[in-house]
Amino acid sequence: MRILVTGKNGQLGKSINKIVNTDNGKNNYQQDNKFIFVGREELDLSSESGINHYFDNNDKFDIIINCAAYTQVDKAEQEVELANQINHLAVKQLASIASKQKAKLIHISTDYVFDGDSNKPYLETDKPNPINVYGKTKLAGEKALQEIMPTNAMIIRTSWVYSEYGNNFVKTMLNLGKERDELNVVSDQIGSPTYATDLAGAILEIIDNKDKKQSTEIYHYSNEGEISWYDFAKEIFELVDIRCAVKPITTQQYPTPARRPKNTLMNKAKIAKTFSVGISDWKESLNTCITILKEQ
Ligand SMILES: NC(=O)c1ccc[n+]([C@@H]2O[C@H](COP(=O)([O-])OP(=O)(O)OC[C@H]3O[C@@H](n4cnc5c(N)ncnc54)[C@H](OP(=O)(O)O)[C@@H]3O)[C@@H](O)[C@H]2O)c1
Secondary structure, three states: OEEEEEOOOOHHHHHHHHHHHOOOOOOOHHHHOEEEEEOOOOOOOOOHHHHHHHHHOOOOOOEEEEOOOOOOOOHHHOOHHHHHHHHHHHHHHHHHHHHHHOOEEEEEEEHHHOOOOOOOOEOOOOOOOOOOHHHHHHHHHHHHHHHHOOEOEEEEEEOOEEOOOOOOHHHHHHHHHHHOOEEEEEOOOEEOOEEHHHHHHHHHHHHHHHOOOOEOEEEEOOOEOOEEHHHHHHHHHHHHOOOOEEEEEOHHHOOOOOOOOOEOOEOOHHHHHHHOOOOOEHHHHHHHHHHHHHHO
16 A cells, blocks of 8 residues: 655654654564655645645555644644644645545544533544634644545544654653753643554554544544643653652643643543554553653
8 A cells, every 4th residue: 555644754753654664573564555754845735736736746645644734732823824724724635635546534633623621531522612723723624524535534633742753742841840940830731641652553553454434433542541731740750750840830820822721631432442442541651752762
């Protein structure tokens, strides 16, 4: 199969690449398939003509995994048009292209499609109600995809993604923890972190042999556990033995340009049951990532 992965320089794109290319022969992803990883240099999602140009000049794909996105939640409040182009209009165009090529489209979305006012983990069937521009553009992308591809696509919503790559909460905490004696971290936003390598592994398992579903479905995927950013920071410092005091603060005490949902826990039973995908506990996966970061 020819498999296109967008967002090659992002956390998820790099994590897929890591597994595909360094799996010690445990899984023969490269032997059975040809993976093509592209970044904005090859496939610029900010322009309709750029997208058409790429697909007009390349052979057809069997699977497209869309890991690229406009992910700067606060900046999106200002750059509405650009965020909408990448998270919505480009996804719509990718869906049309995938549909014409009869390619399967695996698209990644976010817990921020929800308003966070629920007091129980969100199901795929719960009504989305995004409260910031990023969430609104991601939801518009989901809807456009579902309309164009009622079959042969998959939307995986994930949350609080971190990895050894790029910028993320774990790396920010490690850097700040070394510089400061004390840090204030929000304790009234609840969710589950996702180690990008775990999500990458789940996607590869699904495409490897388990996806027999024809209808386009939404799935939720994160690590197991229910924590606040404050709990997350405390555990990070504990694992690396950084002596930085973490103080809990409220969202109100830490204003940001984009509003954040309070509770974005997601129920993962559907993906686990449909594809027999194992879901690791957040502490276990954080430990794995921190071990890798320590070795770097
Ligand atoms: N990060 C999170 O906490 C989080 C939470 C929930 C859901 N998600 C979703 O998970 C998916 C993967 O996220 P991630 O954490 O891997 O994001 P990421 O690290 O920010 O990577 C996103 C990638 O998209 C690329 N991109 C941005 N604009 C582009 C354009 N115009 N053309 C082509 N590529 C472009 C970026 O390229 P450059 O490297 O060149 O900038 C970047 O490599 C996304 O769909 C995101 O919405 C993420």
